[in-house]
Amino acid sequence: MTAPAPARVLVAMSGGVDSSVAAALLRDAGHDVTGVTLKLWGGESDSGCCSAADVEDARRVAAQLDIPHYVFNFADEFEAKIVDQYVDAHAAGETPNPCVECNRSIKFGRLLERAEALGFQYVATGHHARVRCHADGRYQLLRGVDSAKDQSYVLYMLGQRELRRTLLPVGELTKPEVRAHAARLGLRTATKAESMDVCFIKRGGRAQFLADRLEARPGPIVDEAGTVVGRHRGVATFTVGQRRGLGVAAGQRRYVLGVDAPSATVTIGRREELLRDGVDVRELCFVAEPPAAAATVTVQSRAHGRPVPGRLEGKRVRFDALQPRIAPGQVVALYDGDALLGGGIAA
Amino acid sequence: MPYLDYAATTPMEPEAIVAMEPLLAGAFGNPSGAHATARAAKTALEEARERVALALGARPEEIVFTGGGTEADNLAVKGAARAARAAGLGDGVVTTAFEHKGVLAACDRLEREGFQVTQAPVTAGGLIDLEALAAALDDETVVVSVMLVNNEVGTIQPLGEVAELVRARAPRAVLHTDAVQAVPWLDVAHETAAADLVAVSAHKFGGPKGVGALVRRRAVALEPLVEGGGQEWGLRSGTSNVAGVVGMATALQIVGERRDREVARVRDLRDRLAAGLAAHLPGSFFNGEPSKRIAGNCHVGFPGVEAEALLVLLDQAGVCASAGSSCTSGATEPSHVLAAMGLRRRDALASIRLSLGYRSTDADVDEALVVITKAVTQLAPLSATA
Numbered sequence: 001m002t003a004p005a006p007a008r009v010l011v012a013m014s015g016g017v018d019s020s021v022a023a024a025l026l027r028d029a030g031h032d033v034t035g036v037t038l039k040l041w042g043g044e045s046d047s048g049c050c051s052a053a054d055v056e057d058a059r060r061v062a063a064q065l066d067i068p069h070y071v072f073n074f075a076d077e078f079e080a081k082i083v084d085q086y087v088d089a090h091a092a093g094e095t096p097n098p099c100v101e102c103n104r105s106i107k108f109g110r111l112l113e114r115a116e117a118l119g120f121q122y123v124a125t126g127h128h129a130r131v132r133c134h135a136d137g138r139y140q141l142l143r144g145v146d147s148a149k150d151q152s153y154v155l156y157m158l159g160q161r162e163l164r165r166t167l168l169p170v171g172e173l174t175k176p177e178v179r180a181h182a183a184r185l186g187l188r189t190a191t192k193a194e195s196m197d198v199c200f201i202k203r204g205g206r207a208q209f210l211a212d213r214l215e216a217r218p219g220p221i222v223d224e225a226g227t228v229v230g231r232h233r234g235v236a237t238f239t240v241g242q243r244r245g246l247g248v249a250a251g252q253r254r255y256v257l258g259v260d261a262p263s264a265t266v267t268i269g270r271r272e273e274l275l276r277d278g279v280d281v282r283e284l285c286f287v288a289e290p291p292a293a294a295a296t297v298t299v300q301s302r303a304h305g306r307p308v309p310g311r312l313e314g315k316r317v318r319f320d321a322l323q324p325r326i327a328p329g330q331v332v333a334l335y336d337g338d339a340l341l342g343g344g345i346a347a
Numbered sequence: 348m349p350y351l352d353y354a355a356t357t358p359m360e361p362e363a364i365v366a367m368e369p370l371l372a373g374a375f376g377n378p379s380g381a382h383a384t385a386r387a388a389k390t391a392l393e394e395a396r397e398r399v400a401l402a403l404g405a406r407p408e409e410i411v412f413t414g415g416g417t418e419a420d421n422l423a424v425k426g427a428a429r430a431a432r433a434a435g436l437g438d439g440v441v442t443t444a445f446e447h448k449g450v451l452a453a454c455d456r457l458e459r460e461g462f463q464v465t466q467a468p469v470t471a472g473g474l475i476d477l478e479a480l481a482a483a484l485d486d487e488t489v490v491v492s493v494m495l496v497n498n499e500v501g502t503i504q505p506l507g508e509v510a511e512l513v514r515a516r517a518p519r520a521v522l523h524t525d526a527v528q529a530v531p532w533l534d535v536a537h538e539t540a541a542a543d544l545v546a547v548s549a550h551k552f553g554g555p556k557g558v559g560a561l562v563r564r565r566a567v568a569l570e571p572l573v574e575g576g577g578q579e580w581g582l583r584s585g586t587s588n589v590a591g592v593v594g595m596a597t598a599l600q601i602v603g604e605r606r607d608r609e610v611a612r613v614r615d616l617r618d619r620l621a622a623g624l625a626a627h628l629p630g631s632f633f634n635g636e637p638s639k640r641i642a643g644n645c646h647v648g649f650p651g652v653e654a655e656a657l658l659v660l661l662d663q664a665g666v667c668a669s670a671g672s673s674c675t676s677g678a679t680e681p682s683h684v685l686a687a688m689g690l691r692r693r694d695a696l697a698s699i700r701l702s703l704g705y706r707s708t709d710a711d712v713d714e715a716l717v718v719i720t721k722a723v724t725q726l727a728p729l730s731a732t733a
Contacts, residue, residue, distance in 0.1 A: 068663070069677075070662075070677070072655055072678070073655060073679050073680065114653070117725070118656060
């Protein structure tokens with residue numbers, strides 16, 4: 001999406017190549033651009049300062065582009081709204097997506113508010129998705145041009161209020177084009193590796209992170225008939241649909257069918273038993289309006305998952321063909337072609 | 348463009364820059380050498396030591412040049428504590444809750460090494476609680492570290508009273524004071540006469556960055572942190588930063604000569620700034636006991652305003668200020684100083700530090716008043732009613 005230049009734009013710069021190029025494109029389009037890096041994690045254990053290397057990359061790119069750069073410390077909100085909720089959701093047997101909650105509460109919540117208070121007309125990020133404004137003034141979010149890098153799924157919560165003030169310039173480019181542009185400008189982030197996984201989980205991985213914060217709740221592993229077939233050491237790390245690491249010897253492949261946190265029971269079974277004709281969703285929200293009751297939509301339930309056809313019926317998304325059960329806590333995003341319609345959280 | 352961040356660092360005194368130049372190109376020798384170029388550097392180094400000693404009320408052999416204030420604090424606190432424990436004197440370390448991180452982090456390290464560390468609380472006005480300090484001192488205490496001037500709120504600590512308590516209750520203890528923020532404003536030689544160890548940092552008073560000194564009186568036993576060629580009485584090895592210490596000595600001499608005049612001038616500017624903010628922004632509140640503050644410090648909060656956002660607007664309008672403790676990342680960290688003073692977190696996060704110095708002018712104050720009033724009004728329209 002292009003905004004009439006020159007607009008005052010605050011670019012969230014993570015220190016990665018996408019947001020570096022976003023800042024460069026906006027500056028070169030004639031906008032009055034300011035960069036900001038968010039300090040979200042890295043408490044006292046990190047010697048009281050942020051993960052300095054990423055901030056330094058962002059700062060150096062900003063200096064190279066000759067734009068001002070600031071660091072906002074949103075660590076309090078991040079801990080309360082992202083990390084604590086992530087831990088609580090796992091404790092409840094769900095599989096949360098913290099990047100989605102960070103977009104909702106931090107980047108398109110707290111940051112957008114602060115940008116507005118500081119007099120910026122737009123917030124820009126390096127997400128691979130496209131914002132479009134129609135003649136009637138309504139905004140739309142489209143998948144990024146590079147379908148392999150599309151991030152519209154983690155932006156499912158953006159409504160008119162947010163989209164009106166959001167610029168996503170790299171969604172118009174493929175990832176190789178982004179890197180080529182960064183290389184052409186000589187940006188130090190041009191060949192930087194992509195960030196993977198959850199940003200606040202470093203050494204030790206998810207299991208260790210949760211083990212440090214939750215009391216281990218061992219319990220039974222049962223089959224669909226309720227027969228105990230094994231024991232597990234903690235209920236919090238199981239995900240519906242998971243196949244590996246069940247620690248149960250069986251003739252056939254077994255999948256996690258359900259996680260019951262109160263009784264610490266993990267139910268497993270064959271793939272056929274995992275299949276469902278739909279999923280109930282909560283916290284439904286829409287980019288503009290809900291799709292018509294009978295309209296066919298495509299349903300995506302993982303960040304890079306294959307979309308499948310279905311329909312929205314009230315608060316239930318019904319699949320045209322049976323699908324493996326979607327883990328509670330995951331985002332269920334609805335599309336019409338490339339256009340995001342909205343979505344919710346799998347119950 | 349008003350620079351109101353003198354407590355973070357100061358522009359160099361032009362005379363100090365001039366004094367350093369010959370040491371960078373001409374007399375570039377290693378002062379430890381045995382030839383003419385080395386001797387010239389050695390002479391400059393030792394002359395600088397004499398001038399620093401004079402300004403700080405010490406003898407030249409009591410001056411240890413370091414790589415800055417934080418290093419001087421570390422050498423004092425860790426060096427004295429480790430030496431005392433090795434001599435079997437005890438393992439108690441007493442400091443305050445609102446010291447500079449150069450002291451607090453050193454104390455944390457000592458705690459991990461098995462020392463008994465106590466942080467004495469401070470009052471709401473930003474002064475050490477002397478009763479609590481007294482209660483923390485005993486025969487096992489080997490190091491007491493109390494800053495002379497707080498780096499955030501600018502309050503001057505009653506170091507004389509602290510020294511009396513230490514002598515009476517902790518006879519084995521060495522008294523260290525972080526005087527890094529004091530030099531332009533106080534007669535440090537007089538104020539720290541009762542301290543055994545005194546840390547200063549050149550860039551806080553018009554000298555270069557990366558140079559400091561530790562005054563070490565009465566040959567207090569210190570275990571060095573950096574060992575090697577044995578420079579600085581064996582307490583800080585490494586080739587001397589000759590140009591740096593010459594710049595420091597020159598700046599120290601200049602700020603000493605004009606201190607009385609400058610303190611009065613800057614106090615008037617600071618008072619006008621504070622009065623102007625109070626008048627334009629009636630909700631504003633000031634941190635730190637007003638009667639005990641150095642002349643250059645104005646620590647002010649604006650209810651309903653996030654300091655981090657305010658600093659962006661000030662920067663965009665050309666006003667340099669700061670909030671909390673600075674962090675290498677540039678993020679604003681919640682201030683441990685204001686927390687120690689019992690300020691509510693939201694008030695602490697609404698507070699900024701405006702610090703003035705030798706180049707501050709009436710025009711700076713005028714412009715800062717306009718810019719700050721406008722920015723605070725933009726961020727918290729309801730709290731500004733003027």
